[in-house]
Amino acid sequence: MTSTQEVYDLIIIGGGPGGLTAGIYAKRAALNTVLIDKGLPGGQMNNTAIIENWPGTASITGAELSVAMAQHATSYGLEIKQREVTAIEPGLDHHLVRLDDGEKMRALSLILSAGGSPRKLGVPGEHENYGKGVSFCAVCDGFFFRNKTVVVVGGGDTALEESLYLAKIATKVYLLHRRDRFRGGMILQKRVQAQEKIEILLNTVVRAIKSDDSGVRGVATENLASGEKSELACDGVFVFIGFKPDSSLVPAGTKMNADGYVTTDDKCETCISGIFAVGDLRAKHVKQIITAAADGCTAAQAAARYVESRRGGVAQFEFEFEKGGLVF
């Protein structure tokens, strides 16, 4: 169906919760839409063990929620292309999206939903041992540490949640945080403190990751309060120290803040007309699945209005009466 000459109403780049929600709303607004993602739909949700704060669902695995959102979007006919976008070129008439095989796609509006990637410690041994004991994803790699000892680095929600997940698999989890108090939520802090397999080391940083031919063997640590240096034997190191937005595709001239997050107005529109940013790529106070989904909804509705104004027609929002009720 895709011709390189076709001008889509909307191209969504990135299939996390923001992009998939945008896909649902865009298709319901009858926008001719394609979503492009180089990986599995769901984005970072696929790396999350259990999600407990998606309203209406007390507990669901990240993989299950990813599949459910993707199925929801495709049930409205959303086309999902598993390809890599290499460049975005904004234009007055339409915006151009270049793919890795040279294909060019065009659209009146774009939603940038590329998310980001885990921040790295940048210490000796981290890069060299990636995949050999150093990991940024407990769901992906926790399995390899059954009955072993692991170190988790970080003090946010991710480090706390993933420590709890790893404690179900490993014999021992050392949770190392650089400050004297956690950044993550109190409910998670209490659970971590109550989990006997987790030993918390505060004011502690990793200076190096030690390994031999068979992989990671330990970490060199420093206590920032006392200055004491020591070594901790372990089989794996999980790094959860935050997130770096993937702004590599953000077109030149787009406003971003000092941390590389795209700034938008309250419609999620960037400073370039018809280009929107959602999810973890967008500068905002709270980064959660639900706020990414909310961004996706906002951006798709705004894109529908934008396309309507460009095409001179009427956006076809769906409002169906069913069994006496209004179905959105």
Ligand code: NAP
């Ligand atoms: P985060 O909230 O940014 O926390 C990163 C943690 O890593 C902080 O404790 C930080 O220490 C520490 N850190 C940063 N750089 C470091 C370094 N170079 N060396 C050692 N430690 C370092 O990141 P996150 O935990 O990935 O969470 C990201 C966002 O997703 C947050 O908004 C979070 O609330 C959300 N999230 C929510 C849930 C949930 O609600 N279930 C689950 C996961 C994530 P400092 O505290 O000293 O800065």
